[in-house]
Amino acid sequence: MRVEKFLAWGVHIYTAMGLVVAAAIVASLVRGGEASFRSAFALMALATIIDATDGWLARRARVKEVTPGFDGRRLDDLIDFQTYTTLPLLLLWRAAVLPAEQAWWLVLPLLASAYGFCQVKAKTDDGYFLGFPSYWNIVAFYLYLLRPPVWLSLTVIIVLSLLTFVPTRYLYPSQRGPLSRLTIWLGIVWAAIVVVILARLPEKQMTLIMVSLAYPAYYLVVSWVISWRYWRGSYGQSSHSQHRLATLATKTRRSED
Numbered sequence: 001m002r003v004e005k006f007l008a009w010g011v012h013i014y015t016a017m018g019l020v021v022a023a024a025i026v027a028s029l030v031r032g033g034e035a036s037f038r039s040a041f042a043l044m045a046l047a048t049i050i051d052a053t054d055g056w057l058a059r060r061a062r063v064k065e066v067t068p069g070f071d072g073r074r075l076d077d078l079i080d081f082q083t084y085t086t087l088p089l090l091l092l093w094r095a096a097v098l099p100a101e102q103a104w105w106l107v108l109p110l111l112a113s114a115y116g117f118c119q120v121k122a123k124t125d126d127g128y129f130l131g132f133p134s135y136w137n138i139v140a141f142y143l144y145l146l147r148p149p150v151w152l153s154l155t156v157i158i159v160l161s162l163l164t165f166v167p168t169r170y171l172y173p174s175q176r177g178p179l180s181r182l183t184i185w186l187g188i189v190w191a192a193i194v195v196v197i198l199a200r201l202p203e204k205q206m207t208l209i210m211v212s213l214a215y216p217a218y219y220l221v222v223s224w225v226i227s228w229r230y231w232r233g234s235y236g237q238s239s240h241s242q243h244r245l246a247t248l249a250t251k252t253r254r255s256e257d
Contacts, residue, residue: 008066015054015072018079021047025087029094038201040091044137047083077117085113088140097143109136109157112164127175132163145209168227190215
């Protein structure tokens with residue numbers, strides 16, 4: 001039991017390292033400058049890796065059973081709100097992606113994300129996020145690199161903020177939902193390209209940047225298509241049928257055993 005508790009608390013400490021990374025991001029943003037912004041994005045990537053892997057480790061260590069008095073999910077949400085929302089929006093402000101008179105619009109995604117994080121059903125039973133999942137670190141990355149016209153930056157910020165309130169389904173790669181394996185592999189390729197882009201900053205790399213945009217585009221388009229099929233009812237009926245067949249097969253195997 002001592003070994004199990006040691007492992008469980010080790011996972012919680014691993015999750016808490018996201019707070020240390022968040023503090024380092026703040027330090028980079030306070031310094032300002034191109035090199036500091038590059039460091040901040042690299043640290044956000046590190047925070048994403050921790051977030052993507054700590055759930056698997058938690059399940060392996062059975063943290064809910066071994067440390068029932070400590071809520072690792074609450075710790076995870078606390079860190080995620082910083083690294084996915086607050087700090088990316090702070091970076092957009094520090095990097096002056098929006099002019100000073102328009103910077104107040106950054107309050108909108110901040111409040112929208114607070115709403116999204118507090119939703120009891122922010123994640124569906126069939127393996128999706130419900131509403132835009134506050135990937136403001138990715139939004140900040142592309143707005144910082146591309147520096148589109150102010151009207152386009154504002155459109156992206158406002159539309160994605162509003163989509164937080166719309167109950168559309170978004171791919172949740174770490175869950176066993178449809179297309180999760182494909183999404184993970186494409187995400188790995190995308191992450192490798194992002195690493196190359198960060199390593200070469202401040203060099204302009206428009207070809208690589210535009211190629212890397214294919215993955216966020218895939219993510220959004222596929223998510224919206226799935227949501228549209230759910231609204232029509234066909235996708236939900238298909239998934240329900242598959243679930244019933246899987247359940248029936250499981251019961252059959254058990255009876256044979």
